[in-house]
Amino acid sequence: MPSALPDGDAAPPDGALPEPALRGLGQRPFGVYVHVPFCATRCGYCDFNTYTAADLATSSASPTSWLAAVRQELTLAAEVLGTPPPAETVFVGGGTPSLLGATGLAEVLTAVRDTVGLTADAEVTTESNPESTSPEFFEAIRAAGYTRVSLGMQSAAPHVLAVLDRTHTPGRATAAAREARQAGFDHVNLDLIYGTPGEREEDLTRSLDAVLETGVDHVSAYALIVEEGTALARRIARGTLPAPDDDVLADRYEQVDRVLSAAGLHWYEVSNWATEPKAWCRHNLTYWTGADWWGVGPGAHSHVGGVRWWNVKHPARYAAILAQGNSPAAARESLTPADRHLERVMLQLRLADGLPLDILTPEVQEEAREAAEEGLLDKPALAGVNGKFGRCILTLKGRLLADAVVRRLT
Numbered sequence: 580m581p582s583a584l585p586d587g588d589a590a591p592p593d594g595a596l597p598e599p600a601l602r603g604l605g606q607r608p609f610g611v612y613v614h615v616p617f618c619a620t621r622c623g624y625c626d627f628n629t630y631t632a633a634d635l636a637t638s639s640a641s642p643t644s645w646l647a648a649v650r651q652e653l654t655l656a657a658e659v660l661g662t663p664p665p666a667e668t669v670f671v672g673g674g675t676p677s678l679l680g681a682t683g684l685a686e687v688l689t690a691v692r693d694t695v696g697l698t699a700d701a702e703v704t705t706e707s708n709p710e711s712t713s714p715e716f717f718e719a720i721r722a723a724g725y726t727r728v729s730l731g732m733q734s735a736a737p738h739v740l741a742v743l744d745r746t747h748t749p750g751r752a753t754a755a756a757r758e759a760r761q762a763g764f765d766h767v768n769l770d771l772i773y774g775t776p777g778e779r780e781e782d783l784t785r786s787l788d789a790v791l792e793t794g795v796d797h798v799s800a801y802a803l804i805v806e807e808g809t810a811l812a813r814r815i816a817r818g819t820l821p822a823p824d825d826d827v828l829a830d831r832y833e834q835v836d837r838v839l840s841a842a843g844l845h846w847y848e849v850s851n852w853a854t855e856p857k858a859w860c861r862h863n864l865t866y867w868t869g870a871d872w873w874g875v876g877p878g879a880h881s882h883v884g885g886v887r888w889w890n891v892k893h894p895a896r897y898a899a900i901l902a903q904g905n906s907p908a909a910a911r912e913s914l915t916p917a918d919r920h921l922e923r924v925m926l927q928l929r930l931a932d933g934l935p936l937d938i939l940t941p942e943v944q945e946e947a948r949e950a951a952e953e954g955l956l957d958k959p960a961l962a963g964v965n966g967k968f969g970r971c972i973l974t975l976k977g978r979l980l981a982d983a984v985v986r987r988l989t
Contacts (some may be wrong), residue, residue: 584662587910590684590888593907594659600884605664607884610865611656612693613649613722614876615673616894617642619711623744623810624772624803628878628892640894642679648898648907649875652890653694655906656873660883663697668862669703677707688724702726702766702807702861709755710747717755717762727766728759729799736782739775743819745811756793757980762980764859768797773831774823775803776815778882783831787838797859798844800835801849802828829979830888838976849929849978856940867926869919877907885914925985933972936961939988946987947971955984 618629630640657663669691676684684705691697704727705720717728732752733745740749752769759767769790773783790798801821805812814820836846844852848867853859865872874881877897880889888911891897900907914922920938927934936944951958955977963969977984 584889584892584909585889587912587988588837590906590908590911591600592905594908594965596659596883596955600886600913601661602884604660604871604884608667608861608865608868609664610668610670610862610870610872611653611666611695612650612872612874612876612879613669613671613676613691613883614897615671615676615679615685615872616645616877617673617678618675619678619708620744621810623742624806626761626806626809627674630674630894636797638893638895640898642683644898644956645876645894646679646690647902648894648901649687650690650694651901651906652875653690654806656875657694660695660873665698665701666691667698667701668865669697669701671705673706675708675711676705677716681716681723684720684725692720692724697724699946704729704860704862706731707755708747709751712755712758714758717764720947721763726764727768728764729768729770729797729860730759732754732756732764732769732786732790733772734778734782735786736778739778739782742775742777742811743772750789753789753793753943756795760794761813766797768799768860769793771798771800771835772803773800773835774828776823778819778831780830780834783834786837791838791842796844796854798839798853799862800832800839801850802832805849813936819923830980833975845931846978847931848979849973866928869923869926872966879978887914888914921989923935924989927989928971928973928985929981931972933957933960933966933970934988935965935970937968937972943988950977950987955980 616629618631621629621631671684671687688703703725705725706729709730726910730752734740735749737749756767756769771786783809805815805822815822839852844854846852871883872881877894878890878892888908890907891900891909897907924934936947939947945954947961950956951961954974957972957974960972961969973981973984
């Protein structure tokens with residue numbers, strides 16, 4: 580079951596933003612996220628806003644009506660933003676974007692290009708399920724203008740995929756990564772999930788070895804989170820599966836970091852590793868640095884100049900509202916300076932570049948120094964150079980306890 584939307588203030592029907600939010604538009608990075616809400620099947624751990632054909636059988640929602648609504652929302656975005664800055668990044672996520680096929684993904688990118696526009700060096704990413712890709716698919720989306728592919732691998736162990744209700748065969752994800760590279764994609768990501776009940780250390784070793792053999796330049800690795808309302812949560816509640824163990828999750832994270840670092844992929848965000856800065860996901864950096872993005876699609880979230888809003892969730896309702904000429908925003912909030920400071924600490928601290936010490940109050944700076952003494956923050960980085968203020972950069976121990984460090988610094 581998809582998770583619930585947050586509460587917020589009423590959003591205006593025309594989607595208009597307050598004038599202060601539009602100040603500086605274009606001086607900050609600007610990206611577009613497009614949410615594809617369709618999946619062939621629902622994975623047992625997933626609480627994303629996704630729907631199978633059976634879920635939509637009694638509604639008017641379809642990929643065709645969704646794409647028409649996406650075009651309408653992009654037109655609305657251009658109107659609301661006035662003279663929109665061309666998107667520096669586009670990320671098509673889901674759901675399973677590859678279910679649209681290469682033609683559908685090309686149409687999505689055309690819609691972005693024709694409304695808000697793209698910079699000449701825009702990073703354009705699509706997520707893909709390995710089973711709905713092929714060499715021809717990758718060649719076609721590369722020709723359409725996509726520059727980056729992110730593939731959901733999760734694990735190379737069949738029994739781990741079975742627990743996660745993943746439908747792809749263990750070798751298909753790595754084969755798809757090779758096909759993407761052969762089609763001309765320099766930037767390919769593989770997603771892993773670690774800590775699944777029943778996963779052994781050797782299973783993760785096997786997964787990491789398989790990833791490295793593909794030569795991809797980016798890896799995302801996430802601890803399994805049991806989300807309320809999912810099939811996995813129900814199995815754990817019934818006692819048919821054990822809950823993930825925090826100590827095991829920490830061991831697995833250290834294993835991921837050790838293996839990837841030795842192979843030349845270094846962390847630049849707590850859950851992301853890359854071969855070099857050119858391989859970093861620029862779109863996700865938009866989120867982590869508090870820049871601007873417009874989220875298009877059912878349930879998508881947006882942020883411009885300190886105003887954040889989120890769309891209605893169901894594809895049929897989303898399309899119907901846009902067909903009436905209205906904004907699909909369900910609600911929104913205006914972030915206070917305190918809110919923005921809190922989010923800056925929460926998100927920027929997760930980056931390898933860390934957080935400037937001088938944005939913290941003197942009392943919190945002292946807390947940071949204590950955290951460094953405890954091995955949670957890098958002491959030389961915190962001390963600074965030539966009398967300049969230092970930066971709060973997580974150590975490996977600090978990454979394992981990142982949420983606790985954030986609490987101490989807020």
